Amino acid sequence: MQTVVLAAGQGTRMRPLTASRPKPMLPVGDRPLVAHTVDTAVDAGASHLVVVVGYEADDVRSYFGETYRDVPVTFVVQAEQRGTADAVRVASEALADGPFVVLNGDALYDTPSLRRLYESGPAVGSYRVENPSSYGVLITDGSEEADAVRVTGVIEKPAEPPSNRINTGAYHFPAEAQSWLEVGESERGELELTDVLERTCSEFAVSAVTFERWLDVGRPWELLAATEWKLGDLDGRVEGEVHEDAILEGPVVVEEGATVRSGVVVEGPALVRAGATVGPNAYVRGATVVGEGGKVGHGVEVKNSILMEGATVGHLSYVGDSVLGRDVNFGAGTKVANLRHDGADVKLTVKGERVSTGRRKLGVVIGDGVKTGINASLNAGVVLSEGATVGPGEVVTRDK
Ligand code: G1P
Numbered sequence: 001m002q003t004v005v006l007a008a009g010q011g012t013r014m015r016p017l018t019a020s021r022p023k024p025m026l027p028v029g030d031r032p033l034v035a036h037t038v039d040t041a042v043d044a045g046a047s048h049l050v051v052v053v054g055y056e057a058d059d060v061r062s063y064f065g066e067t068y069r070d071v072p073v074t075f076v077v078q079a080e081q082r083g084t085a086d087a088v089r090v091a092s093e094a095l096a097d098g099p100f101v102v103l104n105g106d107a108l109y110d111t112p113s114l115r116r117l118y119e120s121g122p123a124v125g126s127y128r129v130e131n132p133s134s135y136g137v138l139i140t141d142g143s144e145e146a147d148a149v150r151v152t153g154v155i156e157k158p159a160e161p162p163s164n165r166i167n168t169g170a171y172h173f174p175a176e177a178q179s180w181l182e183v184g185e186s187e188r189g190e191l192e193l194t195d196v197l198e199r200t201c202s203e204f205a206v207s208a209v210t211f212e213r214w215l216d217v218g219r220p221w222e223l224l225a226a227t228e229w230k231l232g233d234l235d236g237r238v239e240g241e242v243h244e245d246a247i248l249e250g251p252v253v254v255e256e257g258a259t260v261r262s263g264v265v266v267e268g269p270a271l272v273r274a275g276a277t278v279g280p281n282a283y284v285r286g287a288t289v290v291g292e293g294g295k296v297g298h299g300v301e302v303k304n305s306i307l308m309e310g311a312t313v314g315h316l317s318y319v320g321d322s323v324l325g326r327d328v329n330f331g332a333g334t335k336v337a338n339l340r341h342d343g344a345d346v347k348l349t350v351k352g353e354r355v356s357t358g359r360r361k362l363g364v365v366i367g368d369g370v371k372t373g374i375n376a377s378l379n380a381g382v383v384l385s386e387g388a389t390v391g392p393g394e395v396v397t398r399d400k
Contacts, residue, residue, distance in 0.1 A: 252269070
């Protein structure tokens with residue numbers, strides 16, 4: 001089945017992590033986010049991938065190349081991000097006549113459910129959530145509990161959702177939909193694929209395929225959730241150097257060229273990437289990734305965090321539930337708070353708005369190249385823009 005993957009967006013809600021790379025290329029475990037989406041698509045039955053690129057397009061292009069896992073890949077460029085219907089309209093130039101699947105390139109889907117979507121007739125992937133108002137919500141004519149539910153329409157971001165079944169951004173369209181891609185602007189000023197879905201619902205029986213697992217990776221803490229998911233599937237293996245008195249518990253991957261020194265305890269799932277070093281005397285736990293060339297030094301504890309390529313935490317630090325961008329350097333003694341005293345969910349500013357993350361434990365989100373001085377303290381929910389600096393002994397309670 002020919003498959004369109006939407007990977008052109010800028011990922012503004014993911015700032016500052018997307019300051020110089022597109023959201024689909026942010027790392028989730030051992031590969032970029034969009035590679036998980038594409039891998040699932042290939043496992044589910046994709047026979048030709050049409051990847052829509054835009055922002056920082058070359059990153060995506062060079063990752064996949066012209067064939068990926070024996071599946072041909074065509075790239076199409078959406079010059080201006082005008083919405084998902086516009087992206088698929090651009091992609092349709094590379095599609096053959098016939099049905100097609102469309103996937104959001106920034107979502108994780110479980111393979112058995114996606115396979116059911118591929119193998120069904122016209123369908124949309126659905127997922128049940130407690131607060132559907134920030135998604136497209138499906139209108140159905142069947143009982144909420146039934147397995148094969150017919151979708152009659154979709155409402156974007158409704159204040160009063162008609163159901164708790166949301167649109168996952170995975171669609172199986174009939175061939176005819178290729179001629180319905182010219183849609184008018186929605187209220188939010190975009191050309192929406194959900195309008196194409198509406199039209200499909202009026203002319204075809206469209207079913208809701210309920211996903212067992214799905215994750216929209218749009219905001220920084222969702223990158224942690226994505227990593228927790230993908231590291232949860234990890235099988236441990238040691239290809240690098242691990243000192244004989246280091247303790248690796250649970251699934252831990254130490255890639256070739258990585259070093260785990262003496263006195264280290266790693267409680268998996270954890271991934272220590274090529275060229276990274278951990279220790280001596282460090283403690284790594286939770287779903288943690290130490291990126292290529294990264295460093296977790298002496299007396300450092302890292303819990304449930306992502307250290308991207310070249311990020312170094314050299315001495316006597318604590319980093320919990322945090323995302324550190326490329327080439328971040330934490331000065332000795334830098335500490336991260338990851339829990340509020342009042343036990344409430346940690347809030348974060350996303351596109352200028354304070355939002356609850358739903359996470360009781362969340363540390364900081366640090367853009368590429370940030371440097372902190374010795375003994376810096378970073379409060380829970382702080383976001384530091386790419387290239388920011390924190391002085392020695394500084395207590396940071398507001399974003400910089
Ligand atoms: C898009 C779709 C929406 C869907 C969501 C899933 O929304 O329009 O129906 O529920 O993806 O992530 P957007 O992310 O563009 O706001």
